[in-house]
Amino acid sequence: MKKLCLVQLPVPPPAALAATGNVPLAAGCLGVAARVHGLEKRLQIEVVEPAATDVLGDALLADRIAREEPELVGFSLYLWNSERSLHLAREVKRRSPHTRVLIGGPEVGPDNAFILQQTGADIAVTGEAEDTFARVMSALVEGRSADGIPGVALRGPLGFNAFAPQPAANFPLTDYPSPYLADLVPVDPERSTYVETVRGCRSHCTFCFYPRSSSVLRLLDVEKSAALIAALRDRGAREVVFLDPTFNHRPEFEPLLDALIRENAARALSFFAEIRAEGLTAQQARKLKQAGFDRLEIGLQSVNRETLKRVRRGGSPEKVAEAARMLHGEGIELLVDLIVGLPGDTPEDVLRGMDFLDANGLAGEAQVFPLSLLPGTAMRATAGPDGVAFDAAPPYRVRRTATFSEEALLGTLLAAEDRLGRRLDEWPRPHLVDGGLDGFAPRQEPSAQHVALWFRAADPFTRRGEILRAIDARLRLDPYATLDVVLCPDAPFPLDLLDLIRGRLRDAPESYLSRVLGHRGEDLQRRIAVVLRGPQPPDWIDAAREKAQVFRDQSAGDALREPEELGAALPGARITGPVTAEDFSALARRAEGESVVFADEALELQWTRRVLGFSDAR
Known part of the structure; x- marks a missing residue:
């Protein structure tokens, strides 16, 4: 029986003793897909545990992955782990030369040459991968080539070939159970538990990765969503994070809140999600609190209405302020996002945004950060015509725009820190305990x-x-x-x-x-x-x-x-x-x-x- 080892590396924390929060959800979803498609009898599936991925250095982790010389290793690539993942891929292949390496995740796509030009991987999968991954695994287990499978590129003598054309994902979420319930990812009360009840996004923000998937919403209905939450609660979950792109814009939003209120009557769980101000009502704010949402994230992004139109965000700052008042009135804390460097914005717009946050009692909850042009986003595709220069390597930070010089970008971030009275970035805390x-x-x-x-x-x-x-x-x-x-x-x-x-x-x-x-x-x-x-x-x-x-x-x-x-x-x-x-x-x-x-x-x-x-x- 062939062995498949799935690896998802964490966001490296700024301090040695700070937890990574790493939950290998993507790796677990791929393991579930292989099982659902009947591969478990021909393929031994292992998701490498966070106790290894979060703690071991490169050499020891490569030893851990390669110790049984698996035929197949899959890495889930995100902007924070892609380079280390590819280094580990090379090290695993050096220890186990017959191992074939697959990569997938948000970093993998035809517009990200930075990843595709690096060595280490043999097969690249783009887009939502459950169906595609199962087809690739079936081919490899049967000794066939994965060439021509939609969304797949293979490495040849000159590098990766082109990805085979791929339609938008349309499989129902009910096709694949949660990896927590499949015992591929443990429920850890010390870590957040991640839940998807929706995939797809009807918004078209050009800076966001979500529209790359599909504008058609696929969702778990209220009954199945509530049953999933109950099962996770019974397994020991304490904080549940909804990964739904815009939680309050899903169909049957209020019935879902009613179901969460019932399932969380004992308040054993706390919930977190990202919402939009548009359409939020006072009744929904009240139900969010009753359900157990103590914190929510809400996007302001810019106070320049023309910029919001240009990046296809829409909305208005006034709506954000109104939603914040309702949520604060219910005792819900917020994270409010403001992006520095959006095309069309100027330094003055960002500083007006700081004034807006302060005037509405949101300065203490602000997340102010520079724009990143993520792979697969519409903004990345139009960066040249828009006059936007950005780093080709993660985190793909904007360097300048038609209205922001490099100096102005840094100066605006530092001015925002002065207004907030705190540092916006993580602090590199040295680990100076005895025993180094x-x-x-x-x-x-x-x-x-x-x-x-x-x-x-x-x-x-x-x-x-x-x-x-x-x-x-x-x-x-x-x-x-x-x-x-x-x-x-x-x-x-x-x-x-x-x-x-x-x-x-x-x-x-x-x-x-x-x-x-x-x-x-x-x-x-x-x-x-x-x-x-x-x-x-x-x-x-x-x-x-x-x-x-x-x-x-x-x-x-x-x-x-x-x-x-x-x-x-x-x-x-x-x-x-x-x-x-x-x-x-x-x-x-x-x-x-x-x-x-x-x-x-x-x-x-x-x-x-x-x-x-x-x-x-x-």
Whole structure:
């Protein structure tokens, strides 16, 4: 019997102990499709567990996938995992040369040369893949070629051939049961549980991926949707996230809310979904709260009506404000999206959007982010004529438009941060707990997905050759792992060393994670930290902080002398030694969350949960 191994890699978190939230739903759906089409008797199906995909570094994860030399491995590609997935594909094939690799997911399509030009995969599948995947698996199990199957491209000597023409997906959602109920994806009360009751979207927003699938809605009816929620609840689900493109625009929306109210009468579940302001009524807002929706996402996107028309979004800011008032009145928290860089918008439009959010009490709930031109979107197809330049690699950020220069894009994002009084992007939090890897060890070994490589030396500069060789060894083993390079000196050292290290890290393979903060001149994947063990000249410390994050080893009591200055006028604090509950609470109240780290892993985990807000930290 042939073996199929399905892999879905997580969004890499900004902090080592923050949970990824990874649920391999797409991989599970493919496994269900293979079963439904009768392949289970000829194909052993495994979905690689998040305990492996979320924790193991590249080398160990490749070993895990290849250990039984599966005939087939499938990777679900998203913008945050595509490059690491293809690296793992190559590493699996190096360990198991007969293994054939399939790729699919939102990243795979005829307009994304960035993916198709890379090596590692043998077969590419585009679009909704359940039916297509089953046909491909049937062909491969029977020893036939998958060439000509709609939505499939095969790699030849010169690369992938063209995708065979593919009609819009039209299979009923009832054809395939939930992978949770098929025991391919476990229900984990510590993670969100994802549910689709609708596929297809009647909106035509040009920046959105959903219209690529179909404008025809296919849905689970109210009875089946309610039964699915009840079954997930009984299996231990606690938070259910609806993946429906526009939750409140599905047919029979209010009857579904009534059913959810009945199934969640004990309030064992909390729900989350994305809605649109248009058409939302006060009665629906009330029922959303009664059903268990404590948070919802709603798209403002722009306050320029002409821009909203141009990107085929429609709607109006006033409708968003009205919907927000109704939802707030019911006690529902919101995430309100505002996009920077939409064609037609200007920096002034974005700042007017900030004023609008503030005036309507939404500034604290705003998600402000730069436009990404995703594969398969209409906006990507018309980028050239529209005068939009964007990065060809994930996250496909807009670089400039006819009304936004590169400088204006960054300046507008920073101005939005000033208005909101908070950073919009994730902060690259170094992992400085005791027990990190010894950078001066004779040999570097495969390790975890996020590691800290410590170099403790009186003068690290005198050992720069050893430091660079250790970094090179680490990057060869796990090139897509998150890496903190930590220098722990006894005395000031020439800061040229930080430039040497930064240059070496920049030579490593790029990825979504290394690029996502590139507009800020930061690298979320490979970071440098300096940990001071004693007093150092203030001028030297200030100069070091221009090039790296700097922390000082100190007790909680010492940190509480000037907690408001930590990370500002003073270096951050790495807390060593015992910490009382009172001191922990005082630091949480008075210090900036990212300016305090802990040597003790249990305290770092507690801080990650309570102060940084990663409630599902591991």
